[in-house]
Amino acid sequence: MKKNILLFILLLPIPAQSIVLADETASIKLNSLGYLPQAIKKATVTTEATVFQIINSQTGLEVFQGKLSEPVYQKDVDQKVWIADFSQVTQPGKYTLQIKGVGKSYEFTIGSDVYKSPFVTSMRAFYLWRCGMAVHTDYKGNHYETKACHLEDGWMDYIGKPNERRDGTGGWHDAGDFGKYTVNAGVTMAVLFYAWDHFGNKLKNISLDIPQTAPGMPDFLQELKWETDFLLKMQYNDGSGRVSHKLTRKGFEGFVMPQDDKEKRYFTEWGSAATADFVAIMAMAARYFKPYDAVYAQKCLDAATVSYNFLLANTATKNFVQGDFSTGGYQTGDADDRLWASAEMWETTGSSRSLIDLESRIEKLRNLAQENWDWGNIDNLGVFTYALSKREGKNPQLQAKVKQAILTSANLLVEKAQADVYARPLAGLYFWGCNGTVGRQAVNLQVANILSPNKKYTETILDIIAHLFGRNYYGRSYVTGLGVNPPMYPHDRRSAADDIEAPWPGYLVGGGHTATDWVDKQADYSRNEIAINWQAGLVYALAGGL
Missing domain, CATH: 1.50.10.10 (Glycosyltransferase)
Structure with missing residues (x-):
C-alpha cells in the first residue's frame, strides 16, 4: 500500500516538510466529497502556517483568504494542528485550498447535491x-x-x-x-x-x-x-x-x-x-x-x-x-x-x-x-x-x-x-x-x-x-471507491477473490483501535x-x- 500512498503524494505539489511523518499523507485534510453551500467548511492543517486561500479551480482566481486558527495540540494523534475555516465560501463550484510554502489540497466541490x-x-x-x-x-x-x-x-x-x-x-x-x-x-x-x-x-x-x-x-x-x-x-x-x-x-x-x-x-x-x-x-x-x-x-x-x-x-x-x-x-x-x-x-x-x-x-x-x-x-x-x-x-x-x-x-x-x-x-x-x-x-x-x-x-x-x-x-x-485515496484492501471476500484491483465500491471499513493504527490491509x-x-x-x- 505504501506505493499507492507515495503516488498520491507525488500528484500533489506539496513539499516534503509538509508531510505528516506518521502516515505520509498530505498536510491539508478536509472532506474529499464536497460541501453544502451553507454548511460550515473546515480543513485541518498539520504544517505551521498563518494564511490560506480558496482558489476557484476553473478560473484559477482566489475567492477567499482567511487566517488559520491558533495551533492546537491533540494527544491521541500526537499532532499540532491549525484549522482553516472557509464557511463564507458559498458559491457552487470546484475549489482547492492553498497555503503558500505548504501546498494545496485536492479539489473539492461546493454544491447543493454533493452527497x-x-x-x-x-x-x-x-x-x-x-x-x-x-x-x-x-x-x-x-x-x-x-x-x-x-x-x-x-x-x-x-x-x-x-x-x-x-x-x-x-x-x-x-x-x-x-x-x-x-x-x-x-x-x-x-x-x-x-x-x-x-x-x-x-x-x-x-x-x-x-x-x-x-x-x-x-x-x-x-x-x-x-x-x-x-x-x-x-x-x-x-x-x-x-x-x-x-x-x-x-x-x-x-x-x-x-x-x-x-x-x-x-x-x-x-x-x-x-x-x-x-x-x-x-x-x-x-x-x-x-x-x-x-x-x-x-x-x-x-x-x-x-x-x-x-x-x-x-x-x-x-x-x-x-x-x-x-x-x-x-x-x-x-x-x-x-x-x-x-x-x-x-x-x-x-x-x-x-x-x-x-x-x-x-x-x-x-x-x-x-x-x-x-x-x-x-x-x-x-x-x-x-x-x-x-x-x-x-x-x-x-x-x-x-x-x-x-x-x-x-x-x-x-x-x-x-x-x-x-x-x-x-x-x-x-x-x-x-x-x-x-x-x-x-x-x-x-x-x-x-x-x-x-x-x-x-x-x-x-x-x-x-x-x-x-x-x-x-x-x-x-x-471504498469514494473520496480521495480510499481503502484498496478491505477485508472482503469478493474484493479479494475477483480479478479487479479496485475493491467493490461504497463500503465503510471499520477503522483503527487507536487514533493512529489503522492499516489498509486485507488480512x-x-x-x-x-x-x-x-x-x-x-x-x-x-x-x-x-
Whole structure:
C-alpha cells in the first residue's frame, strides 16, 4: 500500500516538510466529497502556517483568504494542528485550498447535491451484498459481478430436524464474510428504517438502479424488503415464535466468490436477543411497508406478534451458544433487545401492554441515551422510538426525562466534535468497528434535532461525513471507491477473490483501535473489514446531508 500512498503524494505539489511523518499523507485534510453551500467548511492543517486561500479551480482566481486558527495540540494523534475555516465560501463550484510554502489540497466541490452520488453508491452496496441472486455493477471503468449464491440455505440439523432443509435464501451477506446474522441485522435495519422515517421525503424519489424486486415501492424500501423477506424465514416454522440466531456454515469460508462457497449452511438454534430483534424489525417493517403493500405489512406484523407473545411468556434470557460454529458469534444479553421490541410493537399497534412493558424497561436504564452503541447495546433504539412517538398515553415525567437525556447526549457529541481536531464526536475512543459507531452517532444528533431543532446538531452530522471521507489523521477516505485515496484492501471476500484491483465500491471499513493504527490491509479484519451495521450508519449520515 505504501506505493499507492507515495503516488498520491507525488500528484500533489506539496513539499516534503509538509508531510505528516506518521502516515505520509498530505498536510491539508478536509472532506474529499464536497460541501453544502451553507454548511460550515473546515480543513485541518498539520504544517505551521498563518494564511490560506480558496482558489476557484476553473478560473484559477482566489475567492477567499482567511487566517488559520491558533495551533492546537491533540494527544491521541500526537499532532499540532491549525484549522482553516472557509464557511463564507458559498458559491457552487470546484475549489482547492492553498497555503503558500505548504501546498494545496485536492479539489473539492461546493454544491447543493454533493452527497447524493456518495449516498447512492453507499446504499447500493447493500444490493451488492445480496445473497441468493446474481448482482452486478459498473463503477469507474470496472465491472463487478457475482452469480446467484447459497441457493441451498439452509439445513435444519441444529433446530431438531437432521438432514432436512427449508428455504433460507435471500438477505444480505453480513460483512466481509457470507454469513447471515439476525442480531446484526437488527441494528442495521433499525438505522435504515430510521433513515426512511427521518428523511423519507428525500429518499423516496432517489433511484438506486436496483432490480425491481418489489414493484411499486421506492427503491430504498425495496432494498430493505429484500432483507425482511429473508428474516421472515429465520422464524421457526413450528409456530412457536422462536427465531434462529444465524444462518451460516460451521466455519468461515475462504477468500472465494460467494457462488463458489459450497459448504452446507445451517439455521442455528434460537436466542432470545435474536427473537426480540426480529420482533422489532418486523414491527417497523409493518409500519413502513403498509402504504405500499398492506398484505405484506400485515404478514410482518403477524410474525412480530407471535414472537413478541413468546417473549412475554418466556422472560428468561436464552443465550446463543456457538457449539459447533466458529462464525460470527454476535452473543449478547437481551434486556436492550426486549426494550426495543416493546417500543416498536407499541408504536405500530398502540398496545397498552407494550407501552407498560416499554416504560418499565426505560425506567430501569442508567443511561437513557448512549453515545457509543452498536448491536450489543441497542437501548437507544427503543428510547428514540419512544421519544419521537406521537402516540398518546406516555408517562409525561418519563417523556420529559428521556427528551432531556437525548438533548444532553447530543450536546456532548457536539462539544466533543468541536474539541477534536478532526471533528470526530467519538473523541478519544477507538475500537473494532468504531467508524460505524461514528456514522451511527448521526442518529443521536438527528433525533435530538427533531425534538429540539438546533443547527449545531446538523452541522455535527456533516462533520461526521467529513471525518469519514478524509478529514482525519490519515487524510484518506474510509469508504471504498469514494473520496480521495480510499481503502484498496478491505477485508472482503469478493474484493479479494475477483480479478479487479479496485475493491467493490461504497463500503465503510471499520477503522483503527487507536487514533493512529489503522492499516489498509486485507488480512486485518479487526480494522479493515466491512459490515452491514457500520454501513447503515454511513448511509444514515449521508441521508442527513441530502
